[in-house]
Amino acid sequence: MIDPNETFSDTLMGFTLPRRSARGRIVRLDDVLEQVLSAHDYPAPITHLLSEALVLGTLMGGLLKGDDAQLTMQAQTQGGVVKLLVVDYRAGAVRGYVDFDAERFATLGANPSLAALFGDGYLAITFETEGKQRYQGIVPLEGDSLAEACESYFGQSEQIPTLIRVASRAGAKGRVAAGLLVQHLADGEEGRERLHVRLDHPDWEHVSVMAGSTSHDELVDPTLSLEAIVWRLFHEEDEVRVQRGARLSRGCRCSAAHYESIISRFPADEQEDMRSADGVIAVDCAFCSRTFALEI
Incomplete structure (x- = not known):
């Protein structure tokens, strides 16, 4: 039986590991994902791509504070099969779409790689704070997934060790997508060595190993609460603080x-x-x- 006091889907949950100087976000998209996807008749690989992007946008957008703060993630290439992918997140409202060349896409086969979809593409991530300050990082779309590109963004642009895991699958009631983001926070006073420039710090090594052990099936299991996943990963820690975040919705603001x-x-x-x-x-x-x- 589902416990109403636990978090299962379409709600962002945050957590911190105070003794390890780490924080995280975890989310599972269900009905909200279906609402976004239903606006277009995407082929399965594009559906999977957008599902992953929506999870990533929610995880990263959830790091911002304030109802007017916004995260925009844009993947683009010149001459690629995918012309443009856009996702944005603001105060729990998430939206996204993909523009792609249908004729060229049809030649790629059933499971095209990220390189086949984007070619020499790039990922631009823009954070806009509640005070309307904007900062952006751009990284090449390399590796096997958008999640890897987002990890590179945090490592290169913000120098924050970050681990991201994303899972997506089609179920009997529709598609479910979920993700986990864990980061090592900066620590220390000015003039001291800060943890975020030490990728080999033992606390981060421990946290990243534990977080990396989460499985695809755990993330998308609708009967497993987000609290239960975090507890499975970090139950040996002295203290784990969890905080239920924004209730999510399809965020198209058109009228x-x-x-x-x-x-x-x-x-x-x-x-x-x-x-x-x-x-x-x-x-x-x-x-x-x-x-x-x-x-x-």
């Missing part, structure tokens, strides 16, 4: 009023050029695959 406010900022002659023969300005939302007919 006729929103697009009208944007179009109204354009000069009158440019607005006229946007109109169809019947005087309507049509705006397509790539995230939710809806078209808005604006009569302004």
Whole structure:
């Protein structure tokens, strides 16, 4: 029987290991994932790719504080099969979509690699704080997964040792995707050596080994709570603090009023050029695959 006091899906959960100077985020996407995916009829490999990206965006976005803070992750290439992948997260609202060349994709086979999808692509990760400060890191899309590229981002751009695990599978009730992010926090006063530049620190070596032992099946098991996964990994620690985070939702913010406010900022002659023969300005939302007919 599911315990209502535990966290199972569509809620972000944070945890810290105070004695190890480590923090983590864990999430499982269920209904929210299906709502995002249902906007487009993606082939299975693209569905898997976007599912992984949505989990990563949620894990990284969950590191930010404040309702106005936002994480945007964009994977792009010139001439690749996948033209653009975008995911953003803000205060529990997550959204994303993939634009790809369907004809070229059909030639790749059933399980194309990340390199086959993106070629010489790159991943741009942008954090916008509640105070509207923005900082961005860009890393090449190398390795076998988007998760590896995100680990590289934290290692190269922020010098924070980071381990990320992501799992996704299609079940009887739809697709489920989940992920775990664990980081070693900076420690020490100014002028002292900081832990985040010591990848061989024994505390981080221990935490990364424990976190890395989590399995694909554990992450996507709908009967296993997120608290139970963290407990399995770190039950030998002196102290593990868990905190239930944001309840997640499909975060498409499109509306006729929103697009009208944007179009109204354009000069009158440019607005006229946007109109169809019947005087309507049509705006397509790539995230939710809806078209808005604006009569302004």
